[in-house]
Each structure stands twice: as structure tokens, then as C-alpha cells.
Amino acid sequence: MSLVSNTSTGEVxxxxxxxxxxxxxxxxxxxxxxxxxxxxxxxxxxxxxxELGTGPLGEGxxxxxxxxxLVRHAELLVVAAPVFKAGxxxxxxxxxxxxxxxxxxxxxxxxxxLTASSAHGALADLQLRLVLQAxxxxxxxxxxxxxxxxxxxxxxxxxxxxxxxGTAVGAVVRALNAEQAYAR
Amino acid sequence: MSLVSNTSTGEVxxxxxxxxxxxxxxxxxxxxxxxxxxxxxxxxxxxxxxELGTGPLGEGxxxxxxxxxLVRHAELLVVAAPVFKAGxxxxxxxxxxxxxxxxxxxxxxxxxxLTASSAHGALADLQLRLVLQAxxxxxxxxxxxxxxxxxxxxxxxxxxxxxxxGTAVGAVVRALNAEQAYAR
Amino acid sequence: MSLVSNTSTGEVxxxxxxxxxxxxxxxxxxxxxxxxxxxxxxxxxxxxxxELGTGPLGEGxxxxxxxxxLVRHAELLVVAAPVFKAGxxxxxxxxxxxxxxxxxxxxxxxxxxLTASSAHGALADLQLRLVLQAxxxxxxxxxxxxxxxxxxxxxxxxxxxxxxxGTAVGAVVRALNAEQAYAR
Amino acid sequence: MSLVSNTSTGEVxxxxxxxxxxxxxxxxxxxxxxxxxxxxxxxxxxxxxxELGTGPLGEGxxxxxxxxxLVRHAELLVVAAPVFKAGxxxxxxxxxxxxxxxxxxxxxxxxxxLTASSAHGALADLQLRLVLQAxxxxxxxxxxxxxxxxxxxxxxxxxxxxxxxGTAVGAVVRALNAEQAYAR
Numbered sequence: 001m002s003l004v005s006n007t008s009t010g011e012v013x014x015x016x017x018x019x020x021x022x023x024x025x026x027x028x029x030x031x032x033x034x035x036x037x038x039x040x041x042x043x044x045x046x047x048x049x050x051e052l053g054t055g056p057l058g059e060g061x062x063x064x065x066x067x068x069x070l071v072r073h074a075e076l077l078v079v080a081a082p083v084f085k086a087g088x089x090x091x092x093x094x095x096x097x098x099x100x101x102x103x104x105x106x107x108x109x110x111x112x113x114l115t116a117s118s119a120h121g122a123l124a125d126l127q128l129r130l131v132l133q134a135x136x137x138x139x140x141x142x143x144x145x146x147x148x149x150x151x152x153x154x155x156x157x158x159x160x161x162x163x164x165x166g167t168a169v170g171a172v173v174r175a176l177n178a179e180q181a182y183a184r
Numbered sequence: 185m186s187l188v189s190n191t192s193t194g195e196v197x198x199x200x201x202x203x204x205x206x207x208x209x210x211x212x213x214x215x216x217x218x219x220x221x222x223x224x225x226x227x228x229x230x231x232x233x234x235e236l237g238t239g240p241l242g243e244g245x246x247x248x249x250x251x252x253x254l255v256r257h258a259e260l261l262v263v264a265a266p267v268f269k270a271g272x273x274x275x276x277x278x279x280x281x282x283x284x285x286x287x288x289x290x291x292x293x294x295x296x297x298l299t300a301s302s303a304h305g306a307l308a309d310l311q312l313r314l315v316l317q318a319x320x321x322x323x324x325x326x327x328x329x330x331x332x333x334x335x336x337x338x339x340x341x342x343x344x345x346x347x348x349x350g351t352a353v354g355a356v357v358r359a360l361n362a363e364q365a366y367a368r
Numbered sequence: 369m370s371l372v373s374n375t376s377t378g379e380v381x382x383x384x385x386x387x388x389x390x391x392x393x394x395x396x397x398x399x400x401x402x403x404x405x406x407x408x409x410x411x412x413x414x415x416x417x418x419e420l421g422t423g424p425l426g427e428g429x430x431x432x433x434x435x436x437x438l439v440r441h442a443e444l445l446v447v448a449a450p451v452f453k454a455g456x457x458x459x460x461x462x463x464x465x466x467x468x469x470x471x472x473x474x475x476x477x478x479x480x481x482l483t484a485s486s487a488h489g490a491l492a493d494l495q496l497r498l499v500l501q502a503x504x505x506x507x508x509x510x511x512x513x514x515x516x517x518x519x520x521x522x523x524x525x526x527x528x529x530x531x532x533x534g535t536a537v538g539a540v541v542r543a544l545n546a547e548q549a550y551a552r
Numbered sequence: 553m554s555l556v557s558n559t560s561t562g563e564v565x566x567x568x569x570x571x572x573x574x575x576x577x578x579x580x581x582x583x584x585x586x587x588x589x590x591x592x593x594x595x596x597x598x599x600x601x602x603e604l605g606t607g608p609l610g611e612g613x614x615x616x617x618x619x620x621x622l623v624r625h626a627e628l629l630v631v632a633a634p635v636f637k638a639g640x641x642x643x644x645x646x647x648x649x650x651x652x653x654x655x656x657x658x659x660x661x662x663x664x665x666l667t668a669s670s671a672h673g674a675l676a677d678l679q680l681r682l683v684l685q686a687x688x689x690x691x692x693x694x695x696x697x698x699x700x701x702x703x704x705x706x707x708x709x710x711x712x713x714x715x716x717x718g719t720a721v722g723a724v725v726r727a728l729n730a731e732q733a734y735a736r
Contacts, residue, residue, distance in 0.1 A: 019242065054278060058203065058238025084281045086318035087311065093274030094238060101269070119490035119513075120318070126491070126678070127271065127311050133694060134270035134304070138720060140692035142685060145487075168690060171727030175719045303697075306671035307678070310494075317510060322536060324508035326501060329671075351543045352506060359539030387610065422646060426571065426606025452649045454686035455679065461642030462606060469637070488686070495639065495679050502638035502672070 011075035012036065012044035017092025018082055021050040024151065025114045029080025031154055032112050032144050035162045039170040040076055047071060049091050057094040068098065075173050077107050079132060083115040083124040088131075096131050104137035106180060108173050111143035114151075121145050140172040141165035195259035196220065196228035201276025202266055205234040208335065209298045213264025215338055216296050216328050219346045223354040224260055231255060233275050241278040252282065259357050261291050263316060267299040267308040272315075280315050288321035290364060292357050295327035298335075305329050324356040325349035379443035380404065380412035385460025386450055389418040392519065393482045397448025399522055400480050400512050403530045407538040408444055415439060417459050425462040436466065443541050445475050447500060451483040451492040456499075464499050472505035474548060476541050479511035482519075489513050508540040509533035563627035564588065564596035569644025570634055573602040576703065577666045581632025583706055584664050584696050587714045591722040592628055599623060601643050609646040620650065627725050629659050631684060635667040635676040640683075648683050656689035658732060660725050663695035666703075673697050692724040693717035 014033050016026040026048065033044040047067045049057065056064050071077060081088040111128045115121030125143045132139055144161045146154065198217050200210040210232065217228040231251045233241065240248050255261060265272035295312045299305030309327045316323055328345050330338065382401050384394040394416065401412040415435045417425065424432050439445060449456040479496045483489030493511045500507055512529045514522065566585050568578040578600065585596040599619045601609065608616050623629060633640035663680045667673030677695045684691055696713045698706065 053239070054242025055237070055239025058275065085277075085283070085285070085315050087277065087315050090274045090277030090279070090281045091242065093269075093271065093277050095274070097268045097274045099269075117486070119486040122487035122490050123314055123494070126682075127314070130307055130311070130678075131269050131271050138693065138717075140720065140724060141690065165690075167727045167731050168692065168724045171723040172692060172720045175723030179719050302669070302671040303674035306674050310498075310675070314494075322509065322533075324536065324540060325506065349506075351547050352508065352540045355539040355543030356508060356536045359535045363535050421607070422610025423605070423607025426643065453645075453651070453653070453683050455645065455683050458642045458645030458647070458649045459610065461637075461639065461645050463642070465636045465642045467637075491682055495682070498675055498679070499637050499639050 012040045012078065013070050013074035014044050014046045014078045014080060015071055016046065016048045016050070016080050017089055017095070018080070019050045019054070019089065019091050021048045023050070023082065025080050025082045028114050028146060028154065029078050029112045031158050032110065032161070033078045035158045036076065036166060036169065039166060040173070044078070045070055049095055054091055054094060057091060060098070064098070067095070072103050072107070074107050075177065076169065077104070077109045077137065078112055079109055079128065080112040080114070081124065081128055083113060083117070083120045086120040086123045088124050088128045093131065096135055099135045101134065102136045104132070104135045106176055107137050108169065108176065109137035109139050110141065110169060111139070113143055113145045114148060115145065116148050118147055121147065138172060138176070141168050196224045196262065197254050197258035198228050198230045198262045198264060199255055200230065200232045200234070200264050201273055201279070202264070203234045203238070203273065203275050205232045207266065209264050209266045212298050212330060212338065213262050213296045215342050216294065216345070217262045219342045220260065220350060220353065223350065228262070229254055233279055238275055238278060241275060244282070248282070251279070256287055256291070258291050259361065260353065261288070261293045261321065262296055263293055263312065264296040264298070265308065265312055267297065267301070267304045270304040270307045272308050272312045277315065280319055283319045285318065286320045288316070288319045290360060291321050292353065292360065293321035293323050294325065294353060295323070297327055297329045298332060299329065300332050302331055305331065322356060322360070325352050380408045380446065381438050381442035382412050382414045382446045382448060383439055384414065384416045384418070384448050385457055385463070386448070387418045387422070387457065387459050389416045391418070391450065393448050393450040396482050396514060396522065397446050397480045399526050400478065400529070401446045403526045404444065404534060404537065407534060408541070412446070413438055417463055422459055422462060425459060428466070432466070435463070440471050440475070442475050443545065444537065445472070445477045445505065446480055447477055447496065448480040448482070449492065449496055451481060451485065451488045454488040454491045456492050456496045461499065464503055467503045469502065470504045472500070472503045474544060475505050476537065476544065477505035477507050478509065478537060479507070481511055481513045482516060483513065484516050486515055489515065506540060506544070509536050564592045564630065565622050565626035566596050566598045566630045566632060567623055568598065568600045568602070568632050569641055569647070570632070571602045571641065571643050573600045575634065577632050577634045580666050580698060580706065581630050581664045583710050584662065584713070585630045587710045588628065588718060588721065591718065592725070596630070597622055601647055606643055606646060609643060612650070616650070619647070624655055624659070626659050627729065628721065629656070629661045629689065630664055631661055631680065632664040632666070633676065633680055635665065635669070635672045638672040638675045640676050640680045645683065648687055651687045653686065654688045656684070656687045658728055659689045660721065660728065661689035661691050662693065662721060663691070665695055665697045666700060667697065668700050670699055673699065690724060690728070693720050
């Protein structure tokens with residue numbers, strides 16, 4: 001399946017909500033996932049919505065359903081989005097609109113926002129968190145919001161974010177796993 | 185051109201941000217536009233994004249460009265949206281993402297939101313206003329937000345909203361028109 | 369009454385929502401009001417909440433009631449606020465909490481936000497607009513949001529904002545006045 | 553110190569952001585804390601801002617500083633607020649305005665919102681989360697938002713919320729504790 005970038009059995013999924021499949025946004029999302037590798041393993045799966053296309057995302061297709069299954073079964077979902085018109089892109093909302101309100105109830109989500117304007121980045125982040133909560137995801141820590149002019153220092157920013165919030169993310173993922181194991 | 189529902193020379197455009205072309209949302213948007221007919225004339229044009237489709241809205245097409253031109257040159261733009269996942273639909277964001285940040289600078293916009301949940305309606309309205317402001321529209325009055333269980337009493341609700349806010353909407357549209365005439 | 373800075377018969381009120389009575393926020397609010405002088409006359413009244421104090425604002429006092437009357441009868445209310453903790457200050461909310469949900473139904477409000485962080489400025493503005501709408505005010509145009517490092521160029525920023533939005537503000541104020549005159 | 557309701561050594565603090573010291577809001581906040589007793593022990597401390605008063609909260613006082621210390625050193629902070637004017641009360645913002653941006657960096661916060669209107673409850677919750685994040689608190693799970701007409705069924709609602717989110721709250725509190733122990 002082409003939209004899965006590797007064959008890892010890891011449970012981290014990076015959902016790239018950008019119409020281009022070669023976006024800097026996607027790179028930032030993968031950098032955040034890589035930083036969490038100690039906790040979750042080194043090989044996240046990547047779902048590029050730009051590869052699926054807005055037609056299939058509106059209508060549904062086999063590839064879209066496969067992407068939904070990947071996202072739904074993630075332990076940790078990194079949702080990476082650029083800022084378009086003070087919000088996250090329509091292509092990402094198109095994908096999330098298809099999900100049930102409880103679809104991500106067992107998923108811990110970390111939003112990643114890349115923005116030119118810090119004002120618009122704050123507003124887009126607020127909206128991205130609202131929609132992820134509306135499909136049931138748990139968002140235990142603040143999003144990783146990066147201004148584009150800091151891209152050259154991406155490693156330091158990711159490192160600082162992980163140092164501050166990585167423990168909490170890991171704790172929630174493990175707690176949900178244990179709870180679900182108990183429920184089985 | 186099929187997506188324009190009539191040949192009126194009126195300057196009111198109803199933009200229906202719903203994937204279906206026969207939505208109740210569209211009907212509510214048209215009811216709000218009709219209520220403003222005394223002010224703006226009886227024949228609004230209607231752009232149904234469901235008729236354009238998410239593929240063309242992502243990629244661009246002749247019909248999409250025509251819809252953009254209609255919206256850009258509206259005096260009054262009624263933007264009608266249902267609530268999907270505590271926000272407005274992805275198909276509407278897809279359309280707005282294509283516009284320039286100043287595209288609607290001469291447009292007065294009135295959001296219309298139809299919702300099952302009043303909590304989600306409030307959050308969707310907040311987000312819809314943010315994106316319309318981000319493409320330059322002026323939003324002089326509170327949105328018309330209707331809960332679905334009030335649909336049977338739509339006329340009374342539209343009438344109350346118009347009685348409270350119709351004057352302000354008309355005043356801003358006329359003021360912008362006069363300003364633009366002066367600038368020519 | 370000491371909190372009214374002059375004896376103008378003008379109907380513009382600047383409400384300064386800052387605990388200090390000598391804030392830069394207040395100065396920015398007055399600059400916006402002065403820029404609208406052609407439209408509304410040169411002598412706005414100024415209500416400094418810092419002069420009233422948080423004790424009386426919580427409990428009520430003669431001076432607080434006088435301030436409420438001034439604000440309630442403004443034609444145009446400029447609400448100036450700094451950003452504290454990604455929001456507008458508690459002292460301002462204390463004042464607004466006392467008002468009825470319809471208290472400002474005949475008032476056109478223009479929020480003015482002075483901020484060190486543009487991200488927090490955007491979030492504070494969003495919240496300030498929500499509360500002003502919840503007491504019935506009409507907010508026909510985007511707020512004047514200024515980053516502190518632009519204070520030296522305040523006149524240019526105010527001028528640009530007024531050039532873009534002054535006409536709409538004036539049109540709504542006049543329309544509401546005419547409507548109320550008709551209703552009498 | 554009168555505002556501390558008992559002498560428990562437990563680390564749960566309920567911060568009641570209501571001007572009255574006998575509010576239903578406070579009762580709901582304490583019910584949420586009680587539900588988490590298995591995890592955190594049965595005797596939360598309670599800080600009633602209404603007991604402190606808006607004068608001292610604006611100016612500072614010994615009692616206010618003691619309340620700040622309690623909140624700052626909580627492991628789990630339940631922040632209970634009613635909805636005033638589509639937001640949380642000014643008295644609560646007055647208290648939070650005094651804190652440093654990092655004051656609650658080791659605190660896990662759970663907002664509790666009691667509302668008559670579900671639309672305004674959603675908006676108040678959004679704003680309460682923004683301010684708590686701006687003082688550094690971690691908010692790992694969705695708030696407990698209750699509509700007043702459900703007060704008679706409070707136990708079921710609290711139970712359902714705890715069943716869904718209690719594990720995640722506990723996991724984050726323990727993870728932060730372990731991290732801080734390691735840092736010492």
C-alpha cells in the first residue's frame with residue numbers, strides 16, 4: 001500500500017494534512033515522531049493525505065479506508081498541519097469528517113502545526129484540537145507549534161518540547177494500552 | 185452554468201458548504217437570504233459546493249473558478265454550513281483555502297450554521313468566522329445559528345434575527361458600496 | 369465624577385480594562401478613539417477600571433454604577449485591553465460580568481488589544497469578542513490588535529485600520545441611531 | 553487558615569472560581585475530586601475564591617498568597633467555574649492573572665464547568681483551558697462540563713467521565729511525580 005512509507009510494526013502514525021506529499025509540514029511531523037522513538041520505536045507509519053487526493057477523500061476509496069484503519073488503530077497519532085487561512089487545511093478536515101465521533105477513542109494525538117504567522121498558528125492549533133477531540137482522541141499535552149523562521153533550529157525545538165511533554169505522552173499511551181488489555 | 189440557480193442581477197450570493205446539493209443547510213441559507221430581500225432584491229445566486237465536488241475543489245476547474253468569481257463579487261455573502269465534528273465541513277474549507285487573503289475584502293458575510301448540538305454549533309460558528317475573516321470578509325453581525333429541532337419554526341427565527349441585525353447588515357453593505365464607487 | 373476624563377457631550381466611550389490607570393493600553397485605546405473623531409467628535413469619555421478597583425468592581429459601588437451607565441449609553445465603545453495569560457484581564461471581566469446579557473444591545477464596540485505576543489494577542493482578541501457579544505454589543509469590524517514592538521508606529525497602524533474599517537463602524541453607528549430614533 | 557477546608561495531606565486541590573462560597577459549581581468540583589479519591593486520596597483541599605474577595609485578589613493579601621501556594625503545589629487541580637457571559641468568571645481570572653506563566657508547570661488540571669447553556673458552556677470551557685495552559689498547567693483530558701438541568705444526575709455523569717478519563721489523569725500525575733523525584 002503506497003501511502004504507508006515503511007513496514008514497521010510500530011504503532012505511531014504520522015498523519016500529514018497537507019495537499020503536497022513533499023511538504024515541510026510532513027518533515028516536521030516526522031521529526032516529532034522520531035523524537036518520541038525512544039518511547040515508541042523508530043519506524044512510524046506515515047499517511048500523506050496529498051497522496052490520497054481530495055476527490056477520494058470526499059467520496060471514499062479503498063486507499064482512504066486503509067488510511068482510516070491505520071489512524072484508528074494508532075497508539076500515538078501525530079497530526080501534522082500547515083496553516084491555511086488561520087486554520088488547518090480543508091484536505092485534513094475532509095479526512096476527519098469521515099470518521100465516527102468515537103473513532104479515535106483509544107488514540108493519543110499530538111498536533112504539530114507549522115506556521116508563518118504566530119497569531120494564525122495559535123488559532124489553527126485551537127481549531128485542530130477541537131476537531132481531534134470531536135472524533136474522540138485524547139490530547140494530553142500542548143501541540144508542537146513551530147514558526148517557519150525557526151525551521152533551521154527544528155531539532156532544538158523538538159527536543160525542548162519532548163523534554164517538557166514526552167513523559168506525559170508516554171504515560172497516557174501506556175495507561176490506555178493497559179486499560180484496553182484489561183478490558184479484553 | 186449549472187451551479188448558478190438563476191439569472192438574477194442581484195448581488196447576494198448564498199454559498200452552501202455542504203457535500204449534498206439538497207441539504208437542509210442550503211434551505212436555511214436561502215431563507216436567510218430571502219429575508220434580506222427587501223434590502224437586496226429577491227433573487228440570490230446560489231453556489232452549491234456539493235455540485236462542484238471535492239476533487240475539482242482540491243485541484244481547481246473552470247466551474248470552481250466561476251464559483252470563486254461569484255463569491256468574490258458578492259455584495260452580501262451568506263455562507264451556510266452544517267456542523268461536522270464540531271466544525272464546518274472540509275468541503276467548505278477546501279473552497280476557502282483557494283482564495284487569496286484579501287479575496288473577500290469588499291464582501292459582507294453572514295454565516296448561517298445549522299446544528300444538532302448547540303455546543304458544537306457555537307464552536308463551528310467561531311471557526312467559520314475566523315476563516316471568513318482570514319480571507320478578508322467583513323462580518324458585521326452575529327451569525328444565524330439554528331438548532332435542528334427548531335427547523336419547523338425557521339421563519340420566526342429568521343425574522344427575529346433580521347429584525348435585530350438586518351439594519352446593520354444593510355448599512356455596512358451600502359457604506360462599502362459608496363466607498364468603492366468613490367474610489368473608482 | 370473622577371473617572372470621566374472630560375465633559376464632552378460626545379457619545380464615544382473608551383473603556384480601559386487595565387489595573388493601572390496610566391497604561392499604554394489606555395493610550396492606544398484613546399488613539400483609536402481620536403482617529404474616529406471625524407466621525408464621532410473629538411472628546412471621548414474614558415472609563416479607567418483601574419481607578420474603580422477590583423473590590424468595588426466585585427461588590428458594586430456608586431462609581432461602578434456610573435461607569436456602567438456610561439458604557440451602556442455609548443454609541444461607540446472602544447474596549448482597550450492588554451493581554452494577561454493569553455486573555456484579557458480579570459478586572460475587565462469583573463466589570464462585564466455585572467452587566468445584563470442585553471446591556472450593550474444598542475452599542476457598537478471596537479476591541480483594542482495591546483500584546484507582547486502575537487499568538488496570545490489573537491487568543492485574547494477572540495475571547496474579548498466572545499464576551500462583548502455575550503452582553504449584546506455589535507462588533508462590526510475586526511479588532512485593532514497591536515504588538516508592543518509596533519508602539520512607536522502607532523499612528524500609522526491606527527490610520528491603516530481606520531482607513532480600512534472606519535466607514536463600516538460609522539455606518540453601523542448611524543444605522544442603529546436612526547433605528548432607535550424611529551422606535552421612539 | 554479558613555479557606556482550606558481540611559488538614560488532609562492529600563495533594564488534590566479544588567479551586568472554586570465563583571464569587572459565592574456556597575455555589576453549586578463548588579459542589580460539582582468537589583464531586584469530581586471525590587470521584588478521583590481512589591486515585592488520589594479522599595480529602596481534597598478547597599480554595600474558595602469568593603472567600604478571598606475581589607479586592608484582595610486584585611491587590612494581593614496574605615490569604616491570597618497562601619491560596620496561590622496551595623494551587624501551585626497541587627498534584628491535581630480541579631478548577632471549577634460557572635459560566636458568566638459565555639466565559640468563566642472575572643474573579644477566577646483575577647486569581648490566575650497573578651500567577652507566573654510557569655506557575656503550574658508541575659500541576660495537572662481538570663476544568664469543571666457548570667452551565668445553563670450548552671453553547672456558552674463550550675465557549676467558557678475553551679477559554680478556561682487557554683488560561684490554564686497559559687500558566688503552564690497540563691490538561692490531559694477533556695473538561696467535565698455539566699448542564700445545570702443534569703445536576704440531579706450528577707453522580708452518573710461524574711462516574712461516566714471518570715470511567716472514560718480517570719486512568720489518563722492518574723497516569724499523567726504519577727508520571728510527573730516520578731519525573732520530579734528523579735530531578736531532585
